[in-house]
Amino acid sequence: IICTIRAESGFGWDDNMKMITCDRSTYDATVMAYKKNELFLNKNIDHYDEMALVVGKDMATESFARTFADINLDDSN
Secondary structure, eight states, rough: HHHHHHHHHTTEETTTTTTHHHHHHHHHHHHHHHHGGGGSSSOOOHHHHHHHHHSSSSOOOGGGGOGGSSSSOOOTT
16 A cells, blocks of 8 residues: 555655645545545654565556465465
8 A cells, every 4th residue: 555655646655754744635635535545644653664674665566466276375375
């Protein structure tokens, strides 16, 4: 969610505070359309650097995107 929001027009990033920034109209429009995004807007994201180390800052796209259903495991795993 953080990567998706940061890629959208109208959003900024404060690296010192580790927060996604936006103006009031962008905030209102986004929260109205996507209520779950409110948790990440104009608020400090605790442990952002640590999360980025574990999950990375990149997103898989198109042919490189995979889910657990794409992994061929036998029943013993």
